[in-house]
Amino acid sequence: MAKLLEKITPMDEDFGKWYTDIVKNAELIDYSGVRGCVFIRPYGCSIWENITLTLEKDFKRLGVENVLMPLLIPESLLEKEKNHVEGFAPEVAWVTVGGSEPLTERLCIRPTSEVLFCSHFSRIIQSWRDLPKIYNQWCSVVRWEKSSRPFLRSVEIHWQEGHTIHESPREAEEFTLKILNLYAVFFRDILCIPVILGKKTENEKFAGAEVTYTIECIMKDGKVLQSATSHYLGTNFARAFDIKFTNRKNETEPVYQTSWGLSTRVIAAFIMTHGDDCGLIVPPRIAPVQVIVIPISKGNIEITNVARKILLRLQEKFRVKIDESDQTPGWKFSQYEMKGVPIRLEIGPKDISNGTCVLSRRDTREKVRVEISKIENEIQNLLEKINENLYVSAKKRNKSKIFEALNKEDFYFLAQNKQGLIKTAWCGNSECEKIINEKTLLTSRCTPLEKEELLSACCPFCGCAAVENVFWGKAY
């Protein structure tokens, strides 16, 4: 047991090291020889698959259809939308040789696929009858990042990217918000993560978008993680790529477009929201193993048999495994704590005569002895309680990490002494934003989604009239 635990750096000692220890020791990933690319191991892959399956169901309800776009983008295609290429060209990987011959035109590995979708849309859209198109793809993209941390920031990113086109700006904007809301519910109900919804500032929005909506999450260390985004693209791409349609009035007009994405970054989000010094805590609804059955049997075949029967019963309703290996119970306990399995089911000699077993929660470490005959209900209830507790605990912690500053002095004090989000009023000026960033290393995370009262009438930084409130934080 000690052997396993000593591998994890305590959170308070070094949060970054704690994180990388966990992703490695819980067998989510293995480092590959390629900078910024990791092997996602079966346990990590299964978590991602559970996430994708859940989102797929939500997407289907909104009429989303999956497609598969090419991996490679010719340089000339990437260059068609001016803001987009400026945002992405500096960070892409270029293929310059195919087989043994140099290519006449460089191809980049997609950093995102707007231009590919646009090129397709421009060929298939004629009339308003062809709209909307509500497409999504699950794939990986490549961005040549300087630094890298598994799931958080990496050269290769596994994600989903949605791309839709509509006949009116209103329909497109509504769809952008529908997706934002879908993501928010997913974070709350499935990942048990409370979120801050908002709009990005001009500086921080997606290259080529009119508006970028974002989901921001506060991690245990007080740093902030941009965890999903939904963009209203207006007609920026449609004009660059000539995606026109004949509208209901028989006039030609460009389509109105959205794009939105969520990546394996959400794995980082729940690790840094729920994890502790014993390891991972996986939210029950995406846990590859919801219940681990551990017979404390020392070769007592009766105990093993009862444990196997429980396994068979539970398999009908839950994702469950048994560990009958010859490791010690202590080793097993810390192993599955490390992997964040929500419930451990122990069954020992005392239980056999009583018809009971012990359920141990990963989140609170509470143990309860229950009757085997009622085991399905007990586990169902416990999983729901764990789900709720994870969310409520995170929500409570978040509250203590959100601050308000009415003037410059308070802001700088908070920026230096507190980790979390600081809300202020501001003037909406990009230059003002850049100065704050240079002085504090904080960035604007978002302005609140709902219209709200200004914290102060003037921008605390430049003294100009304030136009909205904004959240500042140290971003991952």
Add this chain to the structure above:
Amino acid sequence: MAKLLEKITPMDEDFGKWYTDIVKNAELIDYSGVRGCVFIRPYGCSIWENITLTLEKDFKRLGVENVLMPLLIPESLLEKEKNHVEGFAPEVAWVTVGGSEPLTERLCIRPTSEVLFCSHFSRIIQSWRDLPKIYNQWCSVVRWEKSSRPFLRSVEIHWQEGHTIHESPREAEEFTLKILNLYAVFFRDILCIPVILGKKTENEKFAGAEVTYTIECIMKDGKVLQSATSHYLGTNFARAFDIKFTNRKNETEPVYQTSWGLSTRVIAAFIMTHGDDCGLIVPPRIAPVQVIVIPISKGNIEITNVARKILLRLQEKFRVKIDESDQTPGWKFSQYEMKGVPIRLEIGPKDISNGTCVLSRRDTREKVRVEISKIENEIQNLLEKINENLYVSAKKRNKSKIFEALNKEDFYFLAQNKQGLIKTAWCGNSECEKIINEKTLLTSRCTPLEKEELLSACCPFCGCAAVENVFWGKAY
């Protein structure tokens, strides 16, 4: 109707053109601006998803776990296994620039991932207790092919690649055959395609393998499609990558390895096995739409309502859609024939009073009037009949395309005058094989899996003693 049909080149006129007309007109794909890469559209993507879901269930039963390996391979890693790099290096895409800087080492986009899996295995395997590892990934790979045809031969290929390691050669070889068998059953039961199972010759086997098993399918034009492969890799990679384990006798030894894959090529396989001059015929078990409901209503709301009620009932059990658009019935009929929907359900004025509707089979074009009250059973039976008929028809056609040649003259005559597989005895000599290939453009497809009697005592080509039978054919 005529407008739609005239787009498809008849099969007998130009089979290749017929194929590309179909993949485009049935909306499986759209051509992208990138040579050898296509957009897989919702209808094509849905077929591929149904294929992956079916295979996933089969894989799970064999204990397969999914992982995600990096997209990029450093040149030095690719070079570790000599035969492997010789086979693949000439046909890979090289990334030489990341961001704006030239890379110190070139990276290729994976053409297949053996070396990545090996590099991971070498770090995680210590003892026989760690074995076997039975891994798979769903991803795309890139091979810089000169020519390209959607699903058949392309630069980007969507596929699954399985990689396993075992503690004994026997266990690994058995697993190679288990997968071959799994693929064969999948082709028969799900794609309705009869297959030829066999072993590749030395010339034709996978670069780095000891043995390559293959699934070969005869297309309607008599050409042969290698449709899935399963490789026994022995210890070739394990030695190159130093994947060693402590066996049960406490000795160190290299692991025994397999790899196996199946790609979107299987879509090409069923198109060219079942399709006809009216379009695609999609096997029922993977059809995105199994039943298309068409009310012949001309604004008759009663008919539309009955059709909608049928839709709701059928949705419980089948993948079903309704077409209420204002296109003519004729247009709709040819549209869903083009897309290969197995069953068309028509409901018109006459049916309303009788409580009936008409079911029309895509494969035989037979129509039958049935009672709406029994519709679920009728459709279930019909789908099963279509499945069986597709397989039986293909099997019968295959028989007429397999020939035997006992001497050189017969072989050359068949090679010139017949399209299909020609079986001969053979000396097993690679040089002899190369001469036949140069003379006839036929390649050896495989030697039969089961030991069988030699067709002639001597190799018909060189006169040396024959060692086995072999199938020759013109390959896609």
